[in-house]
Amino acid sequence: MDGHYKTFLKTFDKAQRQQAAEWVTLHERGLTDEEKSAFEKWLSKDPSNEACFFEYQVTLAGFEAMDEWKPAYSTSPNPDLLDNKSHVKTKVFVALGGLAAAITIAVSLLTIMQFGTGNAEQVIVKTYQAQSYEKHFLDDGSAFYLQKGSEVAVSYNSSERHIELIKGEAEFVVNHDPRRPFIVSTEVGRVTALGTVFSVFEDAGYWEVFVKEGKVRVAEVKEDSRPDRSSEHYTTELVAGQRIIELLTDEEFSPEVETLVGEALEARLAWKDQIIEMVSVPLSEILLEFKDFSSQTVVISDEELKTMRMTVAIKPDSLYDFIDLLALTAGVEVNDTSPGPIYLTKASN
């Protein structure tokens, strides 16, 4: 059996495909009145023209949402943002425990400062604080995901990409560049991505780095954690499945390295999924699952709705999406009085 693309090529001839793609391009730019007439004429000429046009229109429309991934603080557009010829895509995961209370969503440009001395280049330092799970994109093609309550400061220059994890947890998708290391630092230590997936956890008395894929270099950092000012007192490299643990109550930095296997490894790999599954549970109980992740009050002002049973798989930090889905698919009327409560009632029809 032919594949979809071969079938497509058989269904629409070459000239028709070319014309359809050109019309899609003209729609992208915006049609003149004259072009609108010509387009209508072209459509009516052959019924399959519209189908061919639609196929290409769908293709281009698929890229529509990509502007949401525009780098957050690029000073000028980078046409080579997605150039992967000289880079290897890798993922890096960093987590830091002990989350504080909810923080207002805010992305703020802190300052433009100069590091080093002499002819030091300008470095833009930008902080990100998240109230819910958020994603942000950087101008080297890397991206990061912030968990609720997390905060990072990003500073890039020509020799280094530096992320300071101030609190919370974040996941990084790093466009690996050996000439410009991607470094994540915390108060305790620094983790340099060597093309890998890894996590860092830290709270008041415990610090852990776990490597999921590849390799990382871990360093204890004393004094200033900024790489060009600090000194490293301990360094080691970890490979996939290994973790390093340090109890911060000890005066000396004396971490232990261990290799996780079996269930311990599986649990460590799966922890961030945070999907809670419930079968035939009343809506009122389902909403309780969101309480730890959202300060938003939700009031069910309808007894029937409170006891309406649902089978769900939810991410507990996605309250608003869940409510949207209730409104769209479960006959629930939503009255949002933000910053006051959200009221849910059974839709009348």
Place this chain on the structure above:
Amino acid sequence: MPQVDKQEKDWFLKELHPHEPMLRAWLASRFPTISDFEDIIQEAYMQTIKRHRKKELDAPKAFLFAITRNLCINLLRRNKIVSFESIKDSDTQTYTDQSKYIPDTVMDKEQYVTLTRAIQSLPKKCRRVFTLRKIYGMSLKEISEELNISIKTVEAQITIGVKKSQEYFMKLQD
């Protein structure tokens, strides 16, 4: 929080919902190994509505189809979804809804990877034009100035890119 208001429901009923039969047939012909599109379609509706909230869609039907196609491609990759079923009465098992829910965060990452790879598969000039147009939202005129090429060249590159992306996505469906 954005909520589904009457205006949005009207827009949904006018611009998206009437295309569902066609969408189902379109999906069935392209993804014969997927037996149930309920969850995919519900998720695509949500994403389309969310996108429309942020920026009015010129071609909502095409966007809906594109999102649905992307979700199907990702589903084939992942071969795993999580469920969202609304049960009106647990005793009688009368379902008011069969929709399912794929977490945004999972979808976002997959979508990012799929679309990024599609753009990376394009020839260099084409990729640069697509990047400026789709990620930076620049007009064709702005792109021509940025890359120091004529608008006609920008248009030609978009045409090439549309055709090549089409090929890329269709091959992913095979």
